[in-house]
Amino acid sequence: MSPFFFLLLLSFELACSYRHPLDPLTPSEISIVSSVIKTSHFGSSKSLSFHYVGLDEPDKPDLLEWSLGHRRSKEKALPPRRAFVIARSEGKTHEIYVDIASRSVVSDEVYEGFGYPMLTFEEEEAASALPFNYPPFVASVAKRRLALEDVLCTPLSVGWFGEAKQGRRRVKIACYLTGDTVNFYARPLEGVTVVVDLDALAIVEYEDRVVVPVPESAGTDYRAAKQRPPFGPQTKPGAVVQPEGKGFEVDGHMIRWANWEFHLGFDVRAGTVISVASVKDSEVGTPRRVLHRGFVSELFIPYMDPSEEWYYKTFFDAGENGFGLSAAPLEPNADCPANAAFMDAHFAGRDGAPGRIPNALCVFERYAGDASWRHTEFGFPGQVITEVRPDVSLVVRMVSAVGNYDYVIDWEFKTSGSIKIGVSLTGILEVKGTRYTHADQIAGDEHGTLLARNTIGVYHDHFVTFHLDLDVDGPANSIVRSKLKTVRVTDGSSRRRSYWTVAKETAKTEADARVELGDEPGELLVVNPSKRTRMGNLVGYRVISHGATATSLLSDDDYPQIRASYSKNQVWVTAYNKSEKWAAGLYTDESRGDDNLAAWSRRNAGIEDTDIVLWYTAGFHHVPCQEDFPLMPLLSGGFELRPANFFESNPLIKTRPNGPVLLPNCSSNP
Ligand SMILES: *[C@@H]1O[C@H](CO)[C@@H](O)[C@H](O)[C@H]1NC(C)=O
Ligand SMILES: *[C@@H]1O[C@H](CO)[C@@H](O)[C@H](O)[C@H]1NC(C)=O
Ligand SMILES: [Cu+2]
Numbered sequence: 255m256s257p258f259f260f261l262l263l264l265s266f267e268l269a270c271s272y273r274h275p276l277d278p279l280t281p282s283e284i285s286i287v288s289s290v291i292k293t294s295h296f297g298s299s300k301s302l303s304f305h306y307v308g309l310d311e312p313d314k315p316d317l318l319e320w321s322l323g324h325r326r327s328k329e330k331a332l333p334p335r336r337a338f339v340i341a342r343s344e345g346k347t348h349e350i351y352v353d354i355a356s357r358s359v360v361s362d363e364v365y366e367g368f369g370y371p372m373l374t375f376e377e378e379e380a381a382s383a384l385p386f387n388y389p390p391f392v393a394s395v396a397k398r399r400l401a402l403e404d405v406l407c408t409p410l411s412v413g414w415f416g417e418a419k420q421g422r423r424r425v426k427i428a429c430y431l432t433g434d435t436v437n438f439y440a441r442p443l444e445g446v447t448v449v450v451d452l453d454a455l456a457i458v459e460y461e462d463r464v465v466v467p468v469p470e471s472a473g474t475d476y477r478a479a480k481q482r483p484p485f486g487p488q489t490k491p492g493a494v495v496q497p498e499g500k501g502f503e504v505d506g507h508m509i510r511w512a513n514w515e516f517h518l519g520f521d522v523r524a525g526t527v528i529s530v531a532s533v534k535d536s537e538v539g540t541p542r543r544v545l546h547r548g549f550v551s552e553l554f555i556p557y558m559d560p561s562e563e564w565y566y567k568t569f570f571d572a573g574e575n576g577f578g579l580s581a582a583p584l585e586p587n588a589d590c591p592a593n594a595a596f597m598d599a600h601f602a603g604r605d606g607a608p609g610r611i612p613n614a615l616c617v618f619e620r621y622a623g624d625a626s627w628r629h630t631e632f633g634f635p636g637q638v639i640t641e642v643r644p645d646v647s648l649v650v651r652m653v654s655a656v657g658n659y660d661y662v663i664d665w666e667f668k669t670s671g672s673i674k675i676g677v678s679l680t681g682i683l684e685v686k687g688t689r690y691t692h693a694d695q696i697a698g699d700e701h702g703t704l705l706a707r708n709t710i711g712v713y714h715d716h717f718v719t720f721h722l723d724l725d726v727d728g729p730a731n732s733i734v735r736s737k738l739k740t741v742r743v744t745d746g747s748s749r750r751r752s753y754w755t756v757a758k759e760t761a762k763t764e765a766d767a768r769v770e771l772g773d774e775p776g777e778l779l780v781v782n783p784s785k786r787t788r789m790g791n792l793v794g795y796r797v798i799s800h801g802a803t804a805t806s807l808l809s810d811d812d813y814p815q816i817r818a819s820y821s822k823n824q825v826w827v828t829a830y831n832k833s834e835k836w837a838a839g840l841y842t843d844e845s846r847g848d849d850n851l852a853a854w855s856r857r858n859a860g861i862e863d864t865d866i867v868l869w870y871t872a873g874f875h876h877v878p879c880q881e882d883f884p885l886m887p888l889l890s891g892g893f894e895l896r897p898a899n900f901f902e903s904n905p906l907i908k909t910r911p912n913g914p915v916l917l918p919n920c921s922s923n924p
Contacts, residue, residue, distance in 0.1 A: 273332075273505075273506040273507075274506060274507055274508060274517055275311065275312050275316075275317055275320055275332055275333050275335075276309070276311055276317070276507070276517050276519050276527075276529045276530070277309075277506065277507050277517075277519065278308070278309055278507075278519050278520045278521065278527075278599070278600065279307065279308065279309050279337060279600065280600065281600050281608035281610070282608075283335070283337065283354055284307055284337075284600060284601075284602045284606070284607075284608040285606075285607070285608055286352075286354055286357060287307055287337040287339060287352045287354065287602075287606070288304060288307065288339075288602055288605070288606025288607065289606070290352050290357050290358065290359060291304075291339060291341060291352065291359065291606065292606060294357075294358070294359065295350070295359050295362065296343055301342075301343050301344055301345075302341060302342070302343045302606075303341060303342050303343075303374060303377070303604045303605075304339065304340075304341050304374070304602050304603070304604055304605065304606045305340045305341060305342060305347075305371035305372050305373075305374060305604075306338070306339065306340040306371055306372055306522065306523065307337060307338075307339050307522070307601070307602035307606070308337065308338055308521050308522060308523070309335075309336075309337065309338070309519075309521075310336040310337060310338035310351055311832075312333040312334075312336075313832060314546070314729070314830070314832065314865070316333045317333070318729075320332065320333055321530065334353060334354075334355060335353075335354040335355060336351055336352065336353055336354065336360065337351070337352045337354060338350075338351055339351075339352060340365075340371040340372075342371070342453075345453055346364050346365075347364065347365040347370065347371060347841070348362055348363070348364055348365070349361075349362070349363045349364075349365055350362045350363075365841065367841065367848070367849070368414075368420055368841070368844070368845060368846045368848060369839060369840075369841030369842060369843060369844055369845035369846065369849075370423045370841055370843040370844050371841060371843065372522075372523065372573065372574060372575065372576050372579070372842075372843070373409070373411070373425070373452070373574060373575060373576075373843065374603070374604035375579070375603070375604070376603065376604040376605075377452055377455070377604060378408075378409045378425070381409045381425055381427060381450045381452060381455065382406075382407040382408055382409055382427060383407075384427070384448075384450055384455070384456070384457050385407055385427055385429060385448055385457070386402065386405075386407075388448075388457050388460070390460050390462070391429075391446070391448065391457075391460065394443075394446050394462045395443070397462075397465065398443065398465060398468065400431055400443070400468065401433075404431050404432055404433040405429050405430070405431055405432070405443065406429065406430055406432050406438060407428065407429040407430070407448075408427070408428055408429075408430075408438070408657060409425035409426070409427055409428075409450065410425060410426050410427070410428050410566075410567065410569070410657075411425060411426075411566075411569060411570070411574045411575075411843055411844075412424045412425060412426050412449070412566050412844065413566045413568050413813065413814060413817070413844070414813055414817060414844050414845060414846050415565075415566070415813045416813055420844075421844060422451045422452075422453065422454075422458070423451070423452040423453050423843070423844070424449055424450060424451055424452060424458070424844075425449075425450050425452060426447060426448060426449055426450075426566060427448040427449075427450060428442065428443075429442075429443045429446065429448075430442050430443060431443060431468050431471075433471050434471050434475075435471040435474045435475045436475060436476070436477060437471075437474035437475055437476060437682060437884050437885070438658070438682070439657075439658045439682045439683070439684060439685065440469060440471070440474035440682070440685065440709070440884055441468050441469050441470075441471060441474070441687075442468070442469075442685060442686060442687045443468060443687070444464070444466035444468075444563060444686060444687040444688075445462060445463050445464040445465055445466050445563060446460075446461070446462050446463075446563070447459065447460070447461040447463070447562065448460055461562075463562060463563070466687040466688060466689060466708075467687060467688075467689055467708045468687055468708070469685070469687060469706060469707060469708040469709045470707065470708070473706065473884060474706075474884045475884070476884055476885045493587070493591065493592040494591045494592055494593045494618075494619075494621055495592075495593075495915065495917060496593050496619070497915060497916055497917060497918055500593060500595065500619065501619050501646075502595075502617065502619065502648060504595055504597075504617070507519055509617060509648075509650075511619070511648045511667065512646075512648070512669050513533050513534040513535075513536070513669055513671075513905070514532070514533055514534070514648065514667045514669075515530075515531070515532055515534075515541060516528055516529065516530060516531035516532070516545075516667070517529040517530050517531075518597065518615065518617070518650060520578055520581075520597075520599040520600075520614060520615065521549065521578050522576045522578040522579045522601045522602075523572050523573070523576050523577060523578055523579075523836070524549035524550050524551065524572060524577060524578055524721075524835075525549070525550055525577045525578035525581055525652045525654055526549060526550070526578075526615060526650060526652045526663060526665060527547065527548075527549040528545060528547070528548045528549065528650065528665050529545075529546065529547045529548075530543070530545075530546060530547075531543075531544050531545040531546075531548075531667070531673065532544060533671050533897075535901060535905070536905065536908065537901070537902055542727055542900075543725045543726070543727060543728060544671075544673070544724065544725070544726060544795065544895070545673060545722065545723070545724055545725070545895070546723040546724070546725040546729070547721070547722075547723040548665070548673075548675075548720060548721065548722045548723070549720070549721055550572060550577050550663060550718060550719070550720055550721075551572065551719045551720060551721040551835060551836055551837040551869065552570055552571075552572045552573055552719045552818075552836060552837040552838045552842070553569070553570060553571040553572055553577065553656075553661070553716065553717065553718050553719070554568070554569070554570055554715070554716075554717040554719070554806075554814075554818040554821050554838065555568070555569045555570075555571065555659075555714060555715065555716050555717070556568040556569075556714060556715055556806075556808060556814045556815075556818075557684065557712050557713070557714040558701050558702075558712060558713035558714060559686065559701035559702070559712045559713075560701075561701075564686065564701075564712065567684070567712075567714075568813075568814035568817075568818075569656075570817070570818070570838050570842045570843075570845075571654070571656040571659075571661075572836070572838075572842070573836055573838050573839070573840075573841075573842020573843065573845070574842055574843045575656050575657070576601075577654045577656065577661075578599065578601070578614075578652075578654070579601055580654045580655055580656045580657075581599055581611050581614040581615075581652055581653065581654050581655075582653045582654065582655040582660065583611060583612045583613045583614065584596060584613040584614070584615075584616050584651070584652075584653060585613075586613070589616065589651070589653060590616035590618055590651055591618050591620075593618050593619060594616040594617060594618035594651075595616065595617050595618070596612075596613040596615065596616050596617075597613075597614065597615040597616070598610055598611060598612050598613065598614055599611040599614035599615065614652060615650060615651065615652050616650075616651050617648065617649070617650050617651075618648070618649055618651075619646055619647070619648055619649075620646065620647045620648070620649050620666070621644070621646055622645050622646075622647070623644075624644070624645045625642050625643060625644060625645055626643045626644065626645035626646075626668075626669065626670060626906055626909075627642075627643055627904065627906060628640070628641065628642040628643070629641055642911075643906060643909055643911060644911075644912065645668070646669065647666050647667060647668045647669070647674075648666070648667045649664050649665070649666045649667075650664070650665040650666075650667075651663070651664050651665075655681065658681055658682040658683065658684050659679060659680075659681040659682070659716075660680045660681035661677065661678070661679060661716075661718070662676070662677075662678040662679075662680065662888065662890075663675075663676070663677060663718075664676035664678075664892075669905070669906055669909065670896075670897070670904075670905060670906055671896070671897035671900060671901060671905055672894050672895065672896045672897065673894070673895045674800070674892060674893075674894045674895075675720065675870075675872075675892045675893055675894070675895075676890060676891075676892040677716075677718045677802060677872045677890070677891055677892050678888045678889065678890040678891075679716060679874065679876075679886070679888070679889045679890075680885070680886055680887065680888045680889070681885065681886065682884070682885050682886070683705070683711045683712075683878055683882050683883065683886060684712060684714070685702075685705065685709045685710060685711050685712065685883075686701075686702065686709075686710040686712050687708055687709070688700065688704070688708055688709065688710045689708065690704055690708065690710070691704075691707040691708060692704070701713055702878060703877065703878045703879060703880070705878060705879075705880050705882065705883040706880075706883055706884075709883070711878025711879075711882060711883065712878070713875075713876065713877055713878070714876050715804060715806065715807075715873060715874065715875055715876065716873065716874045716876060717804070717805075717806065717818070717821045717871050717872070717873045717874075718871065718872045718873075719820065719821075719837040719851075719869060719870070719871045720869065720870045720871075720872070721835055721837070721867060721869060722867065722868045722869070722870060722895070723830060723865075723866075723867045723868075724780045724795060724866070724867075724868055724895070725865070726780055726781065726782045726785075726793060726794060726795050726900070727782040727785045727793055727900075728782060728784075728785070729830070729864075729865040730782065730783070730784065730863050730864055730865060731780050731781060731782055731783075731863075731864075731865070731866050732760050732761070732780075732781050732782075732783045732861070732862050732863050732864075732866075733760065733761040733766075733767045733778070733779070733780060733781075733827050733861060733866065733868075734758055734759065734760050734761070734778075734779040734780075734781050734792070734794070735758070735759050735761065735769070735776055735777070735778055735779075736756045736757065736758045736759075736776050736777045736779065737756070737757050737758075737759070737774060737775070737776040738754045738755070738756060738774075738775040738776050739754060739755060739756075739757050740752055740753075740754050741753055741754065741755055754775075756776075760783075760862060761827065761861055761862065762860065762861070762862050763858045763859065763860055763861060763862075764826070764827060764828055764829070764854075764855040764856075764857065764858050764859055764861055765855065765858050766861075767825065767826065767827035767861060768823045768825070768826055768855065769823060769824060769825040769826075770805060770822075770823055770824055770825075771797070771799050771803060771824050771825060772799070772803045772824075777796055777898075778796065778797045778825060779794040779795065779796050779797070779898055780794055780795050780797070780866075780868060780895075781793065781794035782794065783862075783863045784863070787899050787901075787902055788902060789899075789902075791899035792899060793899055793900045794897075794898045794899055794900060795895050795896065795897055795898060795900060796894075796895070796896045796897075796898040797825065797868065797870065797893060797894075797895060798893060798894040798895075798896055799824065799893050800891060800892045800893055800894060801890070801891035801892070802872040802873055802874055802890075802891025802892060802893075803824060803873060803891075804873030804874055804875045805821060805822050805823060805824060805871070806818065806821040806822050806873075807875070810822075816846065816847040817838060817842075817845050817846065817847045817850070818838055818847070818850070819847055819850060819852040819853075820837055820838075820850055820851035820852045820855075820869070820871070821871060821873070823871070824870060824871050824873070825868065825869065825870055825871075826851050826852075826855055826868075826869040827861050827866050827867065827868050827869070828851070828854050828855055828859070828861070828866065828867050828869070829859040829860065829861055829864060829865070829866060829867075830864075830865035830866060831867075834851075834854055834867070837850060837851040837869060838850050838851075851869055870893055872891055872892055872893060874889065874891060
């Protein structure tokens with residue numbers, strides 16, 4: 255093949271490889287971006303590492319203009335494709351924008367503020383290997399009479415605890431005895447602190463303070479092949495069958511199903527990114543905009559053990575590790591049902607080379623076996639009228655396995671117009687080794703629950719913060735709080751002495767919209783102040799919590815709380831700003847809370863009748879219990895964005911019932 259032909263092929267592939275301005279960078283685009291930065295920009299500089307490579311999405315007005323034009327004519331030219339890169343070179347953090355078509359660096363600025371970019375897998379792996387060639391660590395393992403070849407280590411972010419000067423980029427290394435179990439986290443080697451300077455890739459601090467028994471391996475393995483009778487409960491095999499095929503269409507990254515259409519993207523920091531979600535109103539006949547962009551912005555997982563080896567464990571899984579980068583390849587027929595479609599995701603490695611996460615996302619129709627609405631009418635003499643419609647929804651799922659924990663994030667689109675966001679926790683608890691073997695031996699506060707011999711499950715929280723740029727029938731929206739208030743009847747006008755009524759308040763500025771939903775009875779609505787139903791009500795969407803309403807209990811002056819100061823409210827609303835995506839700041843590792851959601855909200859910008867972003871935190875306080883060991887069953891919570899005076903009436907009344915499911919005649923026993 256001549257080089258010219260190869261070039262032609264390459265440019266053809268590029269031209270066709272993305273179709274929507276929000277499509278994630280393709281592997282060839284990632285290659286272009288990293289090679290432009292490596293060659294034309296940093297020359298042969300040896301120290302260059304890529305910490306974030308992602309799409310710099312077009313400015314919102316350009317995107318909306320493109321969408322409008324694209325609807326009218328499919329020929330509408332795509333806005334320029336740009337990548338945003340955070341790279342480190344010679345100990346400095348660079349923010350680089352690359353124009354992909356012209357293969358050029360548009361801008362490069364050195365970031366001088368506090369905090370560091372996401373860690374890379376490669377440096378985490380290299381840091382984890384350091385203790386094995388560090389004689390004091392080898393001696394600590396020998397002192398505990400453990401076999402060095404049974405020990406494995408993993409890096410943990412160090413946080414920030416009031417140091418006035420910017421520290422080096424560091425991680426602490428936690429080590430575990432594995433031996434004959436694959437439960438990596440069940441057998442911690444307590445008492446040892448190993449601090450690694452990531453840029454120098456060297457151990458810079460070491461302490462062996464106390465010797466604590468290492469829990470035994472019995473009962474910790476979770477592989478099916480390792481289980482012995484008596485076995486757990488057994489159910490019959492079953493699967494969802496759709497004899498007429500899938501009901502949704504995957505067109506590049508656009509998904510169309512029933513009355514919904516949306517763009518499904520991926521980002522190494524956020525994971526799943528849902529964009530331009532619109533719901534078709536059968537009365538109007540056209541799609542109506544609901545959610546411009548929604549994604550997991552940050553996670554905050556503070557542990558509640560203040561001891562020397564544990565106090566720093568206060569993790570930010572998106573900003574420190576990459577919630578998307580940690581996406582687990584999904585197992586067909588287990589993580590997602592038999593009728594699921596899968597999508598791969600792509601990322602840039604530390605050296606900028608593209609990598610692939612197979613089956614990072616799945617999309618499926620959920621036949622929950624529930625009704626979407628029903629009524630039985632006994633009132634007519636001699637007849638019983640029953641109407642029921644089954645509930646079928648479309649689910650987009652990702653699982654992120656950040657170290658020990660697995661988070662299942664579901665975006666569920668319902669034909670009723672609701673979007674339900676599910677957050678589920680499973681995986682392995684972070685446990686602490688202890689000398690105790692029975693709860694009766696424990697006198698003081700051990701900061702957790704004794705789960706097994708020598709094993710404490712430490713108290714902690716999970717706060718998952720979502721960025722939700724709702725555009726209900728357009729970008730200019732307002733926040734309305736309707737509060738339910740008890741009214742006393744004192745004038746004798748009724749035989750009742752009280753009732754409740756609704757008082758509505760529109761939030762004027764960001765400070766008015768810092769909400770703890772559970773605080774007082776009421777509703778939180780995102781409305782379009784210039785659109786009303788025929789009845790004259792403002793069209794809107796309600797935000798409803800489904801469990802997971804915990805907010806942080808740490809004191810305001812505690813360092814992890816300063817970094818995650820937004821975690822004391824479930825809801826914040828800010829004026830839209832393209833650069834404000836990450837609730838704990840762009841540089842979360844070793845951050846100080848100076849660039850977080852609470853700091854942005856202190857500007858107290860106006861949020862009435864303008865483009866706003868709603869930030870919702872799903873929170874769990876986790877007091878571990880024995881069932882969470884050796885691996886915890888799924889614990890779920892979440893929230894719902896539910897139409898409220900958005901449609902003229904129940905959009906499902908005219909939905910015709912499905913016919914019977916005609917199963918194909920097949921048998922696996924010929
Ligand atoms: C947008 O956000 C950035 C980062 O927080 C901030 O520097 C900038 O001032 C904001 N712009 C406006 C108009 O508030
Ligand atoms: C399946 O079985 C039914 C009943 O036995 C029969 O009427 C039908 O024709 C069969 N369909 C096919 C596709 O073989
Ligand atoms: Cu937990």
